[in-house]
Amino acid sequence: MRTAPETPADVRRHNLARVLRHLSDHGPCSRGEAAAATGLAHGSLTALTADLVGRGLVREAGLVPGGGRGRPRRHLETVPDRVVSVAVRVTRERLHLAVADLSGRLGHRSDVAHSTPDGDPGALADALAAAVRETADAARDAHPGAHLAGAFLAVPGPVTAGGRVFSTDFGWPGPVDLGALLRDRLGEAAGPVTLANDANLAALAEYRALTVLRGAPPRSLAYLKADVGVGGGLVVDGRIEAGGHGVAGEPGHMPVAFDGPPCPCGGRGCLALYLGPEALT
Structure with a gap:
């Protein structure tokens, strides 16, 4: 969800994330190049990168000639395996799990x-x-x-702003706080638990792939999928746009025929009943 930084600590955390994401997405670069790309003042960028180096998230990658007069530039790069996380994709019949580092490289x-x-x-x-x-x-x-950053779950069905999952795939009659159920069972074993809609995460993955392919991020992206039902996601300026209730970009349960057949969500004539894979096949 899109929130504005409220305190100096929030602003600093936001700027640290900007720098780290730029280095992760665009590879080794100098402090000056990172400052120009992120819009941060050179002095601020120097302080932020010193913090990231001190945390072991970034390292100096050697000297590169500057192409003119002056000292060679010292490049910076991320340390991908400094932070790892558990990535989980939840489907109706299977759990797909992997260990991922900062670069997105998958391990176990x-x-x-x-x-x-x-x-x-x-x-x-x-x-x-x-x-x-x-x-x-x-x-x-x-x-x-x-550092184990936590477990990140891609789940079928909308995830509300409060973190509740609405999934007709599992026969749940209403929103379920699956994250709380999982945290109760795991304790501190896997760190923080974060849930997001699988189509939203797929949209974000496509957005980042397009950024690498084109060399610049697209302004926005809309993504639709249909494996079970019909799902979707929106990305604007590099962030998932989930809306005030956490379900923006989810077309599957939009009614297209108010006198249509009943849907497991409680509505009638939802789009998924006509264009979902089950209906089409």
């Missing part, structure tokens, strides 16, 4: 089948907790000394 992977009954979010949370705990242990073994 596993693919776990689950057969949790419809309407029982606790059973899904049990299966998730066991799989996430095992993957977190693998991350610590493969990356000793790295």
